[in-house]
Amino acid sequence: MYVVIVYDVAVERVNKVKKFLRQYLHWVQNSVFEGEVTLAEFERIKAGIKDLIDEDEDSVIIYKLRSKPKRESLGVEKNPLEDIL
Template sequence: MYVLIVYDVNVKRVNNVKKFLRQHLHWVQNSVFEGEITKAEFERIKATLRELIDEDEDSVVIYRFRSMPAREVIGVEKNPMGDVI
């Protein structure tokens, strides 16, 4: 599955969330990651994010797609993905 994860996390936790997501997904912009993952990876990512954030204060939104969605960038791409397979 292809996922897009967007988060708004307190500054005290933001580096831990970013560091964790960089291990699994492609960084697109500040607080935005995307990539192709397995169902098992998806469950692991969700479980770890629950441990890293404060659910009473932080927000993580996960979009799931069956395949990579069409993508268009207007302006400067922060972290070019190139040809992702």
């Protein structure tokens, strides 16, 4: 499945969440990751995020898609996916 994860977490947890998500997904923009994952990886990602965030203070949104969406960006591309092998 293809997932897009968007998060808004407290400053003291941002780098931990970013470092964790880089193990599984491609960094697209500040607080945005996306990529193809297996069901097992998806469950590990959800569990890992839950361990890192404060659910009373932080917000994480996960979009699950059946296939890679067509993507169009305007302005500066922060981390072009074309650079990924």
